[in-house]
Each structure stands twice: as structure tokens, then as C-alpha cells.
Amino acid sequence: MAQFEEVGPAKPITESIRVDKVSPRARVFHNLRALAVLVMAIVGLIPIFVMVVTAFKTRSDVVADPPKVFFNPTLEGFVYLFTERALLPQARLEEAQANAEDLGLFGRIALESGQEITAPSDYVNRLKNSLIVAGVSTVTSVVLGLFAAYAFSRFNIAGKDDLLFFILSTRMLPAVVVTIPIFLLYRQLGLHDTYLGMILLYTAFNLSFSVWLLKGFIDEIPREYEEAALVDGYTRLQAFFKIVLPQAVTGIAATTVFCLIFAWNEYAFALMLTSDQARTAPPSIATMLGRGGIEWSAIAAGSLGFLIPVVIITFALRNYLLRGVTFGAIRQ
Amino acid sequence: MSSTSPSHPANRRRHLSDRAILNLFIWPTLILLIAMNIFPLFYSLYLSFTNYSAIARQIPVWIGFDNFSKILNDEQLWQYFAITGRYVLLSVGLQTILGFGMAMLVREKFRGSGLLTTLILVPMMLSPVVVGLFWKLMYNPTFGYVNFLLGLTNSSTAPDFLASSWAREFVPGLALTAVVVVDVWMWSPFVMLLVLSGLKAIPDYLYEAAAIDRASSWFQFWRITLPQVAPLLLIAVLFRTIEAIKSFDLVMGMTGGGPGSQTELIAVNLYRQAFQGQFRTGPASALAYIILIIIIAISNLYIRFLNQSRGDD
Amino acid sequence: MATIQLQQVEKKFSEFYAVKPMDLTIADGEFVSLLGPSGCGKTTTLRMISGLETVSGGTISLDGRNVTWRHPSDRNIAFVFQFYALYPHMNARQNIAFPLQAEGMAKADIEKRVEEVVKLLHIESLLKTHPGKLSGGDKQRIALARALVRRPAAFLMDEPLGALDAEFRESMRAEIKRLHLSIHATTVYVTHDQVEAMAMSDRIVVMSAAEVQQVGTPAEVYYDPANLFVARFIGSPGMNLLAGQHVGKQIHLTGGGQYVIPDHLHGPLTEALNGNNDIILGFRPEAAEINPDGTLTGNVYATDMHGAYTMLHINLNENEIIHIRGDRAISFPIGTQVRFDLKPDMVRFFHPKTEKAIRGEAHS
Secondary structure (H helix, E strand, O other): OOHHHHHHHOOOOOEEEEEHOOOOOHHHHHHHHHHHHHHHHHHHHHHHHHHHHHHEEEEEEEOOOOOOOOOOOHHHHHHHHHEEEEEEHHHHHHHHHHHHHOHHHHHHHHHHHHEEEEOOHHHHHHHHHHHHHHHHHHHHHHHHHHHHHHHHHOOOOOOOHHHHHHHHHHHHOOOHHHHHHHHHHHHHHOOOOOHHHHHHHHHHHHHHHHHHHHHHHOOOHHHHHHHHHHHHHOOOOHHHHHHHHHHHHHHHHHHHHHHHHHHHHHHHHHHOOOOOOOOHHHHHHHHHHHOOEEOOOHHHHHHHHHHHHHHHHHHHOOOOHHHHHHOOOOOO | OOOOOOOHHHHHHOOOOHHHHHHHHHHHHHHHHHHHHHHHHHHHHHHHHHHHOOOOOOOOEEOOHHHHHHHHHOOOHHHHHHHHHHHHHHHHHHHHHHHHHHHHHHOOOOOOOOHHHHOOOOOOHHHHHHHHHHHHHHOOOOOOOOHHHHHOOOOOOOOOOOOEOOOOOEEOHHHHHHHHHHHHHHHHHHHHHHHHHHHHHHOOOHHHHHHOOOOHHHHHHHHHHHHHHHHHHHHHHHHHHHHHHHHHHHHHHHHOOOOOOOOOOHHHHHHHHHHHHOOOOOHHHHHHHHHHHHHHHHHHHHHHHHHHHHHHH | OOOOOEEEEEEEEEEEEEEEEEEEOOOOOEEEEEEEEOOOOOOHHHHHHHHOOOOEEEEEEOOOEOOOOOHHOOOOEEEEEEEOOOOOOOOHHHHHHHHHHHHHHOOOHHHHHHHHHHHHHHHHHHOOOOOHHHHHHHHHHHHHHHHHHOOOOOOEOOOOOOOOOOHHHHHHHHHHHHHHHOOOEEEEEEEEEEEHHHOOEEEEEEEOOEEEEEEEOOHHHHHOOOOOOHHOOOOOOEEEEEEEEEEEOEEEEEEOEEEEOHHHHHHHHHHHHHOOOOEEEOOOOHHHOOOOOOOOOEEEEEEEEOOOEEEEEEEOOOOOEEEEEEEEEEEEEEEEEEEEEEOEEEHEOOOOOOOOEEOOOOOO
């Protein structure tokens, strides 16, 4: 180290950095940090990697002891996930094998274990339900939230802070506290196990989130723009649509996606307030039973399909993540 | 017809006053929230004073504070509270330390740090029940990756985490710890994210002045870093504490409360009482209210900090 | 002794120079300003001296000791930041005492030093307050105290008055100058405000675009700017610069009009120009004498009342505006024609292409 202080570094430094950060000791620490982060990232991502890998394993590979790291990938899990199958009796088996080219990809895979596809599985239905419930409730919560957020941002409302507190506090309740009375209510109103029931509940739950998040975004749009518009003769409503809305687009997009993720991932309400018709994917993934117990590869395939959209969106939203998970309180 | 004439369509259109807009914008939201939140709270309160059961064909019968006293005297239930308490302390504690540590490591830029940071954030965006299910597979003693990667492959000496056994012997609390690990895995990035944003807000010149004064690393951490980050850290801890008390999805996916009742968190037990078996709606509502009060107290703190930190902008 | 010496010190980012190689020697007790517009490299230079920025070439010596690669705390310097950089969770007194505590000085000695410095700056009343509750000027005083308490060999100040309101800037400027005079410590002071630099410095290093334009006393950079940049940058407003052609004993100004070159300048000028006829004539507002028989003429475009005098904006020819001073007692309505002469010893000449000043033996 004495050498460094006399002579300096081997190569000239062409970045902006303090002298004490360039010493050999500092460099060593810097590299150690980078290494530690790398290790943590890898270890942290192993479970996700495991999930991805399991989705493409055959049933026997999944339960291999010890677990297989190298294996032949297959779409078996997806077939189990998306289809109902029946065992083919011997006679028809041979006939089917002879005409294998007529079957689609999934059909051929099913044939490998001597089965034919009879119908799409329940899971397909559940996915559809998830899409409908999550999609519609997101749209309604964002739209309602947008209007409310604008009002809270621009107008002086009696008891504004209390109202905002109230809106936020609805998110703090444990799911079960809310579901017990809602379960009874829905049963009476015939909303149990319906799209409408779930959409109403999800919208209400997401509103707290969307109001706070959108308010934060709208607060950032300077009022001067609307005031100039008002002076120019626009009505408040026109100013809202022509001026505030376009500038809030990224905020609206981010909020939409966060609400979508919540509704998509939601399990507790779906579990307790639906049974069959309107049941969404999360409660169903857990109970996929096939011949001989839990179909892990199907569950993995389902989980993967379920998680991938979220992963992609996380990437897209990475600049808003902090804001999103703290209800708009903190900006990155 | 010129656009300045009073009978021009644009001028005839009714101008909504600010007041009308205010009402139009806010009331739908408030009504929906009141219906879905206030109403259930009151209904729940009422039910907690009855012995109602959702599947029995009887109207609710008022029994006063019976449910509450039964709960407060129920040892089994206190045990579940204790389990939840242990879970919250362990999980939030570890997340905080790990998250803070990761933030301190990541704050200096190096190649790929942006990508890595984003990748680390993926776990917390996933559906907890699905994650729970997945880790159930990973914890499996015969074909799961956890034992495999830890090198514990000898079946007679290896642990079965979710069954709380190690080398065929019962190890109390092992299953709970296994669940805590998953929760920490999911949520440390959240703490990291918050702390990181706080760290980035600290102006460089404070550290430069400290360098010129030859302040020790400990001094720099204690007197510069920590005070600036403390408010955010606190928000993270409060938020995660509330979520941990409410924790339901993850456990349902992983253990369903088992083995036995080792991971029976209070929210899970509540579900069981209200929606399984005898559907004891009345007593369950009472329990729900008790949990609610605990959470309200903590949420109050959270919201106060939220307002404070926003007020600083 | 606390001399500072920079030898071929440079800062490069890949191919782009933030500071071109420069040599500078600062004598013990000297107050030197690094003056220039944003981005000229003055702050980078200061930071390199302090160690907050690494050099990409050259050597920095303090008192003959090579400190180029030494830890910032190992150079016996103190740094005063534009935004004070006071530790927020300690009160003023603790902030001031801190550098001595970090050195491991005995408590009693620390007390004594702190008292000394507090008296010097008259900040007794601020000691128990936390930085968050102090005004900008007070914070800067505390920062100065923290710098003084170490009795460093040199003080480095990075636009310390930049964050203060205008009224405080003048009084703080005087305080810093008074401080310098009383403790006589070597000071390197970065600023973009030429009035500040002119008022406080023993010497000024004028910088622009990563390069040193001129090093000189305030009088030198004012009266003898080395190039067009310095001529424009120093003085408010800057020097008037008129392009023209050297013909015989006159300069034919591009916009029209002639200037007769004073006799004693004629020879040196012709020699310096060496056949090339393009030339730039420079003079400061106070060099012009309004005179009904003046050889140069223009119209009043605008007037600024400056208390003791009036600053006239004169439109020479087709929007070539120059500034000259006029007597406050005379009124100059807009559009009035004004005739004036230039005092011969206050006139300067520059090469249009090299932008350098043309100097002959007649000057010095």
C-alpha cells in the first residue's frame, strides 16, 4: 500500500473517482462486494430456476431421487395441465398410434403414455376466469381510482387526510376478516361464486391502492397547465381529459399493472368466495391431483405460466416498483 | 353560427361546476369502499356477539361476550398467536437485516448491478400460494432441491423440513423456520429496495467531508448513513409486520398449517374456523375482530410515517 | 510553509479533457481563485488537489511533498463545500470538534481549539444548534470553523458562497477575506463570479473549456487580459471588442469609422501583426471619454443608471453595441448621437484568429 501512495495506479484513471477509492485495498473490497451480490442473486434465483426446469420434466423425472439436474425436456406437464385425458383401451391404442400425425402436439404427447385427450381441463376454465375477473376489476379500480385521485389531488376536501387514511386502511385488513361477512352477504344476494361478486370485491380492494398511487402521480403534474387551460376557457372536465390525462399516462399504466398483478395473484378471497363457476387459477393450482398423487410437473407448468407474465411485467415496471409497493409513498 | 354565439352547441353544453365534479369523482369510490369495507366491519362486529354458524339453518343468537372470553381463555388459540408472533419476529427481523445488508452491498455501482437488482425483485411479485407450493416441492426430502443442494442426501440423516424432522427425530419449530425462509426469500428485496432508495438520497458531499476528516467507516455508517435511512427502514418494517401478521397464502400453499399445527398462523386458523368443519361464524368473527384491532394499532403507525415522509417532499 | 504545486496535472475521461495539463504554483499564504464559467474545469482541479478526484496525469505537491495519491485526509488540507456538508445529526459544536476527535486529539486541547475558532468567527450563539435549523450563512460559518479547527496547511473552497442569498454573499465575502488576512493561510477558492474573485484574490487563474486562460493578479487580468476570453469574462460588463483592419496609422473598424492608433503604439503593433491586417480593438467602458470632438461616434441604445455613473449602451454601427461610461449629471436620451475618444493607455489589441492579446514593449 505504501507503494500505491508513492507511485499511484498502474494505468491512468479516466473515470470520476476519489483517490481513496482507488487504492488496492479499496479495489479488493469493491470486487468482494460485486461477488457477494452475484452470489446472492444466483442463490435467490435458484427457486425460480427450479420451477422453470420442473415444468419441463416428465413425471418420473420430477420425483427422481436424487433430483435430476440434466434431463430430457418434455411438454408433458403442460399437457397434464391443460387437458383431461382418458386411458385408451388396447385396441384403439394401436389404431391411434398408426394415425399419430393426425393428432396435434399435445395429442401425441398424451399418446406416449397411452392416453387420448378428451377435453380441456378445468384449469383452462380457471385461467379464463382469472383473466376476466382480474381484467375487469383492474379496469374499474383504475378508472374509479383515477377520478378519485384527481379530486383528492386538486381540490380541498373536508377531512381529506381522514378520507385518504380510510381508503388506505381498507388494505390493511386481513382477508379473512372481510370475507366472513361478505361471504354471508353474497350468499344472500346470490353473488357467491359469481364474476360480479369477485369483481366488486377486487375492485374495492384495489381502489385503496390505485387511489394512493395515482394521487402521487397526479400530484407531480404541475397545476399550472390546467390553470392555464381554465384561463383559456376550457372547463375543468375538459382540462382533466385534455391535459392531465395525457400526462398521467405512465402513472396510469404503472397503476394498472400493479392492480392487475394483485388481482391475478389473489388467492384468499378466491378460495373463500368461489367454489366452481367463478373460481380463478390460484386456488386451483394447489389442488391438481392426478393418478398417483400430486402432478408436480403440471403444477410447475401451471405456476410457470402463471408467473411468467408477472416476471415480464416486473422488468417493464422496474422503475416504478418502489413506488408501487409502498402505495406511492416513495419515489425511486 | 360562430363559436362565440351563445347558441353554439359548445356554449350550450352544461358546464359542470367544480363542486359537481368533485362529487362525481369521489362518491362512486367512497360508496364502493363503504359497502365493501365498512359494512362488513359492522356486520362482523355484530356476528362476533352471536353463536351463528353459516351452515346451520338457524338465525344468529346473541350471546354477548361469550365468544371473546372463550377466545381469551383458549390455550390452543394463544399458542397460535404465539406461533404467529414467532413467525412475524423471525421473518421481519431476518428480512430487515438481509434487505439492509443487500442494499449496502448494491449501493455502489458495478457492472450489471441494475440487472441484478431487478432480478432480485422478481420473487416479491409472485403469487404467494404458488410460491408456497413450489417450495413444498423443493423441500421434499426425497426429490426436492433443498436437501440436494445442501448435500443432505442420506435419507436416514437428512432433514424433512416441512415435517419438522431431522434424521427421523422431531425438531420442533423446523417447519415454521422453513416457512420463514421462504418469506424472507420473497420479501428481503422489498426492504432492500426501500433502503436503497434512502441510501441513494444521501448527498455525496457528506461522505466527502467525512473522508477529508478521516472519519472511520463505523462513524460514517452510524452518523451519516443510518439516520438518513432510518425513516425508510421503519416504513419497511411496519409494512412487512402488518403483512406478516396477515400471512395466509404462503402457508396455505406450503403446509396448510401443518405438520400438526406447527405452522398454524392465526389467519390460517381463522379460515379454518370460519370456512371449514362446523363453520363457526360467530366465534370466528370475534377472533377476526381481535386480530383486526392488533393490526389497526400497527397500521396507524405505518400511515403516520407514510404521511410524515410524504410531507418532507 | 504551505505551498501548493501542480505539475502537468490533467483529468481526462477517455478522449475528453475535463482539465488539460496545467502547471500552477501557489505560494504560502496566497489567496488564489480558480475562476471560470460552468464546466471550465475549476472544480475538478480543486477536487484533484483535495483528493476527492483522481488525476489522470501529473503531480500534486503540498509543501514539496508529493500528495497525488495520498488519502484526502492525509494532505493537511481542509475543504469547504458549496452545500456546507455539515453532519446533520450532530450539533454545530460537535461538527466543529469532529475532525480533531477523528485525529485522536486530547479532549482539553480540542476544547481550546474549538474556543479559538469560535471566537474568531463569532459563532458562540450557534454552537448548540443543529445544522438543519441554521441559515445558509450560519451553516457556512460553521463549515469554515470546522475547516479552521484543524489548522491545515491550505484551505480549499468550492464556491462556498454559491448557495447563499445575494445580501449574505457580500458580507460573507468580506468575512472570508478578513479571515484570510488574519490567519494568512494558503487558500484556493473556486468561483464563477468574477466580481468575487477580483475582490478577494491575490492571484486569479482564469479557466475556460478545461484550459487555463491566464494566471495573474486582479489588476493584470483586468488591465492586461491575455486573450479575448479573459477580456470578455472579467469586468462587468466585459471589455468592448471591435473588429477592424489595420491600415496605415489607423484601424478601419468593420462597422464603419476609424480609430487613429496612438503614435507610441504604432511601431510595436505593425511588428506584431507582421503583415496580417485583421485586428481586434479592445477597451473597457471607463476608457472612453465623451467629447464633442471625439473621433468615434454612435447612438445611445439604452442607459443603465449605476449610481455614481451612467452606463451607456452605444450602437456604433448596425447593432454593434458597446458600453461606455457617462457622467451621471448629463442626460443621454435614447437615440442621441454621442462622440467619444479612447484613452491611449487603456486601449488593447488582439489577434482575431489566435484570440491572443498583442503586446509590445510599450505595455508592462
